[in-house]
Amino acid sequence: MDVGAVMGKLRGGGFKATPQRWEVVRAIAAEQHQSMEEIRARCPGVGMVTVYRTLELLSGLGLIRRLDLGGGPRWELAEDHHHHLVCESCGDVTEFDLCPLDPGLLDLSDHGFEARSHSVEVYGRCSVCQ
Amino acid sequence: MDVGAVMGKLRGGGFKATPQRWEVVRAIAAEQHQSMEEIRARCPGVGMVTVYRTLELLSGLGLIRRLDLGGGPRWELAEDHHHHLVCESCGDVTEFDLCPLDPGLLDLSDHGFEARSHSVEVYGRCSVCQ
DNA sequence: GAGCAAATGAAAACATTTTTCAATTACGAG
DNA sequence: CTCGTAATTGAAAAATGTTTTCATTTGCTC
Numbered sequence A, B: 001m002d003v004g005a006v007m008g009k010l011r012g013g014g015f016k017a018t019p020q021r022w023e024v025v026r027a028i029a030a031e032q033h034q035s036m037e038e039i040r041a042r043c044p045g046v047g048m049v050t051v052y053r054t055l056e057l058l059s060g061l062g063l064i065r066r067l068d069l070g071g072g073p074r075w076e077l078a079e080d081h082h083h084h085l086v087c088e089s090c091g092d093v094t095e096f097d098l099c100p101l102d103p104g105l106l107d108l109s110d111h112g113f114e115a116r117s118h119s120v121e122v123y124g125r126c127s128v129c130q
Numbered sequence C: 001g002a003g004c005a006a007a008t009g010a011a012a013a014c015a016t017t018t019t020t021c022a023a024t025t026a027c028g029a030g
Numbered sequence D: 001c002t003c004g005t006a007a008t009t010g011a012a013a014a015a016t017g018t019t020t021t022c023a024t025t026t027g028c029t030c
Helices: A003-012 A019-030 A036-041 A048-060 B003-012 B019-030 B036-041 B048-060
Strands: A064-068 A073-077 A081-087 A093-095 A114-125 B064-068 B073-077 B081-087 B093-095 B114-125
Touching: A003 A019, A003 A048, A019 A036, A019 A048, A019 A073, A036 A048, A036 A073, A048 A064, A064 B064, B003 B019, B003 B048, B019 B036, B019 B048, B019 B073, B036 B048, B036 B073, B048 B064
Parallel strands: A081 A114, B081 B114
Antiparallel strands: A064 A073, A081 A093, A114 B114, B064 B073, B081 B093
16 A cells, blocks of 8 residues: 555545645655654654654554564554564564465454454574574 | 473573562463553562563563553563454454464575564454454 | 672653644635 | 634643662572
8 A cells, every 4th residue: 555545545534634644654654664763754844743643543544553573663554464574683673575374274263353464473583693 | 381481491591580570470471461560460569660670581581572462562471373363443362273374385594584483463353343 | 607699679760652732724615 | 715614733741651770688609
């Protein structure tokens, strides 16, 4: 989902498309799993309070997602699924594309749960830290 | 891994097995993905600072893991893998046992990454909220 | 038991996030 | 296009959550 689509969904939800929100969404879209600090650095013109409020608004609408992989919260556009490699030594987070989930094994009918998306985190040691 | 084993690893790492640490570890082992508040309620005799320090120590040793599934950090014993259903409506977190990961699909050789454990979070709506 | 480094806890410091509230602004109605 | 209005913004203050400091206490080794 691109920046325009996110803003469209915002307006569709009855929220205003302010310049500040454009900036914040553009900042988030620029790179996955950024910290608050990184996002703020990409929005020099937007007040801190507004960044906080926009992140909360967007995640409430399911458009972005908050992660905690160690070292404070991080944010990313909510895709259907995403897969992270988290190094337990240096804290580095990278992504891998191939989804290792076997749909046949994901049977949630017992729980009556309606799945919308998922995430997989693999913990271990990155090539540098080994 | 049970409480005794965790304390044993602590001592193996050169750390003291204090009564406070026993209490905190017992509290964490009592239930998965508890909040700070819940853990503290199970350790009435342990000061807040010590709880914080013990959580940091244990997670640094890889014995417990910090999660953020929305609504603040949660903690649990670090098993090899664990699988959560997170309701995006009410925030409820439950577990499911069957691992939906296909080992054949989890090929990290390209990344040179050495996997130690993993977690899978499935986001959606629980049976109550549907 | 004695010695000592490690651990504890209360208070203070620090960091992060949220609330308050007056001023500003997007956007639909006319 | 202009107006009116409710939503939004931002600075400061408040609230919340976490970490540091430091004097005291306590496991653990010899």
